[in-house]
Structures are given as structure tokens and as C-alpha cells.
Amino acid sequence: MNKNTSRPRYGRRFAVAAVSVLLGLLPLLPRAAEDEKAIRVRPAPPAAIPDAKYNWGIFVGINSFKAEGVAPLRFCANDARSLYDALTGPNKLIPAEQSFLLTSDLTGKDEPTRVNILKTIKYACEHAKEDSLILVSISTHGFTGADKVAYILPKDGDPELLDQTAVSVKTVNDFLTGSKATKKVLLIDACREDTTRGEKGVTKEAMTDRFQDTLKAAAGQVTLASCDKEQVSYEDPSRGHGVFSYYILEGLLGNAPANHQGFITVHTLFQYAVEKTEAWCVANRKDKQTPWQYSEISRDIPLAVAPEQPSRVPQVAVVVPPEPAPTKPKPPTAQPTPAPQPPKPVAVLPAARLDPSGNFALDLPNGQKIEMIYLPGGAFRMGTEQGEIVTLVARYRVSARSYVAETPAHDVTLKGFWIGKTEITNAQYRAFVPKHNSGIYDRRLKIDLNGDQQPVVAVSWTDAKKFCDLLSGKTGKKCDLPTEAQWEYAARGGTTTARYFGDDNAALPQYENVMDQAAFSMNTHWTSAIKVDDKFKATAPVASFQPNPFGLYDMLGNVAEICRDVYSDVFYRDPKATGENPLNAIQPSRRSSMVLRGGSWFAYRNEFRAAYRYRTSLSRGNNYTGFRIVVEE
Numbered sequence: 151m152n153k154n155t156s157r158p159r160y161g162r163r164f165a166v167a168a169v170s171v172l173l174g175l176l177p178l179l180p181r182a183a184e185d186e187k188a189i190r191v192r193p194a195p196p197a198a199i200p201d202a203k204y205n206w207g208i209f210v211g212i213n214s215f216k217a218e219g220v221a222p223l224r225f226c227a228n229d230a231r232s233l234y235d236a237l238t239g240p241n242k243l244i245p246a247e248q249s250f251l252l253t254s255d256l257t258g259k260d261e262p263t264r265v266n267i268l269k270t271i272k273y274a275c276e277h278a279k280e281d282s283l284i285l286v287s288i289s290t291h292g293f294t295g296a297d298k299v300a301y302i303l304p305k306d307g308d309p310e311l312l313d314q315t316a317v318s319v320k321t322v323n324d325f326l327t328g329s330k331a332t333k334k335v336l337l338i339d340a341c342r343e344d345t346t347r348g349e350k351g352v353t354k355e356a357m358t359d360r361f362q363d364t365l366k367a368a369a370g371q372v373t374l375a376s377c378d379k380e381q382v383s384y385e386d387p388s389r390g391h392g393v394f395s396y397y398i399l400e401g402l403l404g405n406a407p408a409n410h411q412g413f414i415t416v417h418t419l420f421q422y423a424v425e426k427t428e429a430w431c432v433a434n435r436k437d438k439q440t441p442w443q444y445s446e447i448s449r450d451i452p453l454a455v456a457p458e459q460p461s462r463v464p465q466v467a468v469v470v471p472p473e474p475a476p477t478k479p480k481p482p483t484a485q486p487t488p489a490p491q492p493p494k495p496v497a498v499l500p501a502a503r504l505d506p507s508g509n510f511a512l513d514l515p516n517g518q519k520i521e522m523i524y525l526p527g528g529a530f531r532m533g534t535e536q537g538e539i540v541t542l543v544a545r546y547r548v549s550a551r552s553y554v555a556e557t558p559a560h561d562v563t564l565k566g567f568w569i570g571k572t573e574i575t576n577a578q579y580r581a582f583v584p585k586h587n588s589g590i591y592d593r594r595l596k597i598d599l600n601g602d603q604q605p606v607v608a609v610s611w612t613d614a615k616k617f618c619d620l621l622s623g624k625t626g627k628k629c630d631l632p633t634e635a636q637w638e639y640a641a642r643g644g645t646t647t648a649r650y651f652g653d654d655n656a657a658l659p660q661y662e663n664v665m666d667q668a669a670f671s672m673n674t675h676w677t678s679a680i681k682v683d684d685k686f687k688a689t690a691p692v693a694s695f696q697p698n699p700f701g702l703y704d705m706l707g708n709v710a711e712i713c714r715d716v717y718s719d720v721f722y723r724d725p726k727a728t729g730e731n732p733l734n735a736i737q738p739s740r741r742s743s744m745v746l747r748g749g750s751w752f753a754y755r756n757e758f759r760a761a762y763r764y765r766t767s768l769s770r771g772n773n774y775t776g777f778r779i780v781v782e783e
């Protein structure tokens with residue numbers, strides 16, 4: 151085994167020579183410069199890709215971060231997505247079912263949180279077989295911790311608590327080292343040029359000696375980093391990618407030399423990207439960026455089948471988030487009331503089926519009332535149809551895997567029940583918990599969440615259930631949280647579209663309080679905020695917007711709503727999910743997650759859908775989840 155650990159920062163020519171000799175890759179490595187033209191004569195593509203079914207890929211790209219003061223990045227998600235597209239799928243080296251894309255605009259298991267990143271890498275490492283390829287590509291901020299370990303920042307990481315919240319490169323290396331796979335590649339681009347001009351956020355982070363040392367400490371793998379010591383990685387805004395990532399992509403698309411078997415390999419690809427990156431940086435930035443490689447293995451690794459003709463990197467949409475505000479935003483004085491809007495007709499209006507004489511109000515001990523709407527029993531199609539997923543993937547740029555928990559769509563029949571016309575308000579909740587305070591959002595901005603007519607937040611599933619029990623005791627009626635099926639039936643309002651008012655984002659401000667430009671104005675890291683203005687930064691007083699066809703307000707948006715069921719990703723595959731009055735009623739344990747529905751003022755754009763499923767803690771509340779109640783016969 152060769153260890154070129156002591157290799158200093160080097161010039162390109164030296165690198166070619168050193169790697170060739172040390173790794174003993176003469177059949178596979180680029181030859182001297184004068185032979186390059188000969189190498190570019192392409193052999194025929196291989197007829198079959200050996201053992202591709204055992205290969206794994208994890209592609210992480212993070213543009214936005216939850217911690218205050220961390221500068222957003224611009225192109226990391228593009229880099230991850232484009233690499234995923236280039237390496238994953240039929241006739242490529244990584245099968246789609248073993249390839250994972252985690253970018254900051256995705257949700258659920260695809261959200262690049264610390265836990266999701268580590269669990270995904272661990273899973274791949276545990277399931278890889280001998281001779282498997284595991285490729286891990288990470289684009290985000292990088293830091294060196296006090297413990298001399300290199301950390302990469304996940305979406306939920308905080309630079310002040312690296313040890314507790316960031317992903318240690320050592321842990322990633324340990325997972326890879328422990329894997330049976332014999333072809334392991336770690337591609338790190340974690341020293342991005344900072345775009346905030348030092349006013350705020352992470353300052354320009356160059357690759358440090360210590361960061362590079364940690365990258366080296368991995369057995370049996372090749373590590374490629376986008377720059378060498380004391381350098382930063384540049385981005386090319388016109389292309390929407392990091393410069394090194396762009397040339398890695400360009401190389402994979404057939405512009406890098408192929409080996410004699412028709413494969414583009416790690417080392418030929420790396421040499422191609424080094425040459426191009428250095429030239430770009432000298433020409434465009436008058437600076438030096440030399441991608442860096444560390445290898446502990448003695449053979450080269452194929453990454454892509456060389457196509458007969460090289461192609462260009464597809465142009466990606468370049469969305470540049472605005473610069474962070476130079477001064478801190480002023481706290482709003484009061485939540486504005488949106489101007490009244492004429493109701494917009496929806497495709498299906500089953501309201502005629504509703505009989506208003508069935509409606510009633512529950513009286514609370516403090517004089518408040520809860521208005522209940524009767525929904526007659528009926529059948530509906532619950533979940534998301536396979537055919538719709540294609541549309542959702544294209545619309546929200548979220549991978550198909552994000553929708554798996556919503557499938558298969560299935561038929562459900564419900565008995566009639568009453569459901570709250572609005573989310574439970576702070577004033578209603580205080581009928582039984584007089585001292586409840588929903589608090590403020592952000593200690594600095596002090597956005598009030600505790601107004602009488604705002605939906606109650608900072609309540610858990612357990613708190614909400616207790617409220618229902620007290621209400622049942624007081625009124626003699628059977629009050630409860632809606633089952634997940636009741637909730638979706640109510641949210642659909644008789645429609646079959648993703649949202650009851652259709653799929654036009656422009657219509658959102660009439661119907662829902664979402665994470666919009668008002669929310670974005672107080673936190674410019676929320677780059678996934680929808681490009682509409684609903685006028686509310688956080689929770690809106692209930693019923694501030696148009697109701698759905700059943701006369702129910704805020705079914706999508708405002709606060710996400712806690713349901714009765716225990717959450718399970720795979721519940722829809724259980725026969726118990728289909729048929730009459732389904733309920734995933736496994737006795738909750740302390741560690742259970744409970745169903746959460748409808749998206750909130752703080753949710754991603756693909757969550758404002760009737761079929762979207764998410765989870766919340768049994769015993770802890772937060773500032774974007776509340777609930778509404780049902781009464782059953």
C-alpha cells in the first residue's frame with residue numbers, strides 16, 4: 151500500500167509524476183503531456199458495467215444553514231445535483247436506488263442534517279460489498295475544530311458547537327474505513343469563497359493544514375479536495391457551479407481521457423479537473439487554486455463510462471440569493487391584515503354536500519367557542535398517485551424518494567365527523583391552560599406568536615391530547631385529534647389536486663400563510679421561501695385567508711397540524727391503512743414520532759400539499775406546530 155502522506159503542495163507536473171509512480175497505475179494513468187492527444191482517442195464504450203449494482207453514491211450540497219450568522223453558499227446544491235445526475239442511473243456506475251441526494255432545498259430524509267448525512271453514509275458503508283464503489287461527495291462550509299479535526303457544516307450545524315452539531319470528517323473516514331467496499335472516494339469541496347464581504351457570517355475559510363491533515367487520515371480511500379492549503383475554492387456564477395466541481399462534471403461527461411477499458415477513472419478525472427481549474431483561476435481571479443488529492447490505494451477507480459462523444463455540462467438555473475441585510479431588521483410593530491380578496495373558484499366545489507345545520511360550536515370555560523363543521527362520511531383517495539410524483543419532482547426539484555411515504559395512494563372510507571373550522575387559537579387553548587405562552591420567534595426580532603387569535607404553538611402531541619381530554623370532560627362529547635385520514639379528507643375538501651386551490655403558487659397569498667418573502671425578509675438564509683408575499687412573517691391570526699371548499703381555514707400553512715396517529719414511513723403499505731377509518735394506533739412510546747400535516751409558516755415549498763406527511767415529537771412542541779380538533783359520534 152502506498153502512502154503519499156508527506157506530499158507537499160505541488161505543481162501540476164510534479165503531481166502527475168508523483169501519483170503515477172507512487173500508485174503504480176501505469177496502465178490507467180495519464181501519460182506524459184505529449185501523449186495526451188493519443189489518450190483522447192476513445193476506445194469503444196464497454197458493453198457492460200461490471201458490478202455496478204453494488205455501487206453506492208451520496209451527494210451532499212448545502213446552500214442554506216439554520217444557525218444564525220452562517221453565510222449562505224450559492225452553488226453547492228447545484229454541484230451535488232449535477233454530480234448525482236452524471237453518475238446515477240441506467241448505464242451509469244451507481245444505480246438510482248443506491249444513490250442519495252441530500253441538498254438544502256430538500257426535506258425529510260433528504261434534508262442534509264447532521265443525522266441524515268451520517269446515517270446515509272453509514273447505511274451505504276454497512277451494505278457495500280467487496281469490490282463495491284462508495285462515492286461520497288460533500289459541498290458546504292468547512293471548519294477546523296479545536297480538537298484539530300476537520301468538520302463539514304450540515305444544514306443544522308453551528309460553527310460555535312462543531313463537536314456537537316457538525317459532521318466530523320474523521321467519522322466519515324471511520325465509516326468508510328470500516329466498510330467492506332474496496333473502492334472508496336471522498337470528494338470534498340468545503341472551503342468556499344465567502345460571498346458576504348466579511349460583514350456577517352463565516353469569514354473566508356481557506357484550507358488549513360489541520361483540515362487537510364484530517365482529510366488524509368483515512369485508510370483505503372481516495373480523497374479529492376477542491377483546493378490546496380491556504381487556498382479557497384472559487385465559484386463561477388455564470389455556470390452556477392464551484393469551479394472544481396464544474397470541471398469534474400465536464401470530465402465525467404467525456405472530456406477527461408478514458409482508460410484502455412473505456413472508463414473515466416478517478417485519477418484521469420482529477421488530472422483533468424486540476425488543469426482546468428488552475429487555468430480558470432489564473433485567467434479569472436488572478437489567483438491560484440490547485441485541487442488536492444490523497445490516495446491510500448494502489449489501483450485506479452472507474453467512475454464513468456466514457457461516451458463516444460464528449461458533451462457539455464448542462465446549464466443549471468442560477469439562483470443567486472440576495473446578500474444578507476447589512477443592518478438588522480426592525481421588529482414589526484403589528485401583523486398587518488391582508489386586504490380582502492375575492493374568493494377564487496376551485497375546480498371541485500363539493501360544499502353543496504355539506505349540511506350547515508350539522509355544524510355547532512363548543513363552549514369553553516373562558517367564554518371562547520370552537521366552531522365545528524360537519525363533514526359527511528365518504529370515500530376518497532388518500533396519498534399521492536405514482537403518476538403525480540413525476541410532476542412533483544419536476545415542480546419542486548425534490549427527489550422522488552421524498553414522496554415514498556405518501557405512496558401507494560389508496561382508498562379510504564370515513565364515517566361522518568366534525569372538525570374545527572380553524573386551528574386551535576391561543577385564547578381557546580388558555581381555557582384549560584391559562585398560563586400558556588406561545589412565545590416569540592427569534593429573541594432578536596421578537597415576532598409575537600402569542601396573540602389571542604394566533605394558533606397555539608409550543609404544544610406537543612401529549613399537550614394537544616390532554617386538551618382534547620379536558621374538552622371531552624367539559625362538553626361530554628368525544629373530542630380528539632384528527633386521524634391522519636380525517637385530516638387529509640378535510641384538507642382535500644373534495645378535490646384531488648395537490649392543493650385544494652390548484653397548483654398555482656401565485657394563488658397562495660389568497661389561501662395560505664406560507665414561508666414567503668415576508669418570512670424571508672427576517673431571515674435571508676431561508677432561500678427556499680416561496681416568491682409570493684402573504685404579509686405574515688410567522689403565524690397569522692386564524693382564518694386570515696380564504697377557506698377551502700369545506701369551509702375550513704388554514705388547512706395548508708400557518709401552523710402544521712398534529713394528528714392522532716403514530717408516524718410511519720411505510721404505513722400506507724400496511725393493509726390497515728386502506729378501508730374504513732384507518733388509524734396507525736400503535737401505542738406511542740416515548741420515542742415515537744407522531745403525524746404532522748399541512749406545512750407551516752416555516753415549511754418548504756413542497757410541504758403545502760394535502761398529501762404531504764411529516765412527523766413531530768410526542769412530547770416536545772415547537773414554534774410552527776399546532777393542532778385542530780375533531781368530534782366523533
Ligand SMILES: [Ca+2]
Pocket residue numbers: 663664665666668669684685686687688751
Ligand atoms: Ca408567511
Ligand SMILES: [Ca+2]
Pocket residue numbers: 573704705706707708709710711748749
Ligand atoms: Ca395549518
